Amino acid sequence: MTPPIELDLRHLPAPQPMLRALEAAETLAPGERLIVVAPMLPRPLLMELAQLGFEAEPGEPQADGSVRVQIRRPDDAEAAA
Numbered sequence: 001m002t003p004p005i006e007l008d009l010r011h012l013p014a015p016q017p018m019l020r021a022l023e024a025a026e027t028l029a030p031g032e033r034l035i036v037v038a039p040m041l042p043r044p045l046l047m048e049l050a051q052l053g054f055e056a057e058p059g060e061p062q063a064d065g066s067v068r069v070q071i072r073r074p075d076d077a078e079a080a081a
Helices: 016-026 043-051 076-080
Strands: 005-008 033-038 055-058 067-072
Touching (some): 005 016, 016 033, 016 043, 043 055, 043 067
Parallel strands (some): 005 033
Antiparallel strands (some): 033 067
């Protein structure tokens, strides 16, 4: 399995972190993962990813407020289940 790509979006103004994260998620092949480092807990992004069928798991907030979110596109067998 290929290690996940990490995308640091903390330096971007809103709404760029969400737009870039969604754009990157759309490029994932089934079973692939992406780590997004967001400037804060990205609740709207998490809701949008869920609606699009992605799995998204946020980590604990860091001292600067940033949050690492693991995004995964389920493979075809998981999506059918």
